């Protein structure tokens with residue numbers, strides 16, 4: 001499989017923020033978000049076998065992995081093999097995905113599905129049927145994450161939360177880092193509308209800025 005990087009850190013986003021995890025960042029993505037902070041994944045992945053990935057992860061004492069990208073589900077076959085191996089080894093598994101690809105087998109094996117819903121400022125779109133199916137089948141173990149830059153993104157997110165995702169268990173509104181001055185307004189809007197969304201910043205950016213592998 002094509003791997004961009006593997007490193008040991010703490011979760012910086014969403015409802016598991018602060019949890020120590022080994023990050024497996026796979027290369028390649030089918031989207032091109034305007035504010036993407038991992039453009040280096042779009043190409044130049046290193047070819048690694050499932051065994052090589054597992055051996056690299058096993059160097060760390062942690063038994064939680066976060067598989068991210070890029071878009072990991074572009075490498076479905078190898079990703080499934082990798083997750084099956086981690087499952088047998090009793091790892092806790094988070095899979096991060098951009099909301100364009102559904103895979104019931106892979107999602108069944110994950111302990112947490114972190115699914116993005118792309119807002120207008122990204123200039124990309126997630127697939128509503130992917131969000132809806134995931135919410136229906138994996139409600140309790142899915143977080144839907146909206147990266148929000150401005151009021152237009154907020155209105156878009158609210159519309160989806162109150163329609164396609166009205167029964168979702170975990171909604172996260174994450175202020176986009178380069179527009180983080182909007183965070184206070186975002187909190188005010190969530191309070192005004194009494195939304196069930198959690199507003200959570202990217203902790204890794206607070207701690208380390210744009211540094212990679214942390």
Ligand code: SF4
Pocket residue numbers: 029030031032033035036037038039041069070071098
């Ligand atoms: S889906 Fe993620 S990796 Fe792909 S372009 Fe968007 S932010 Fe970057």
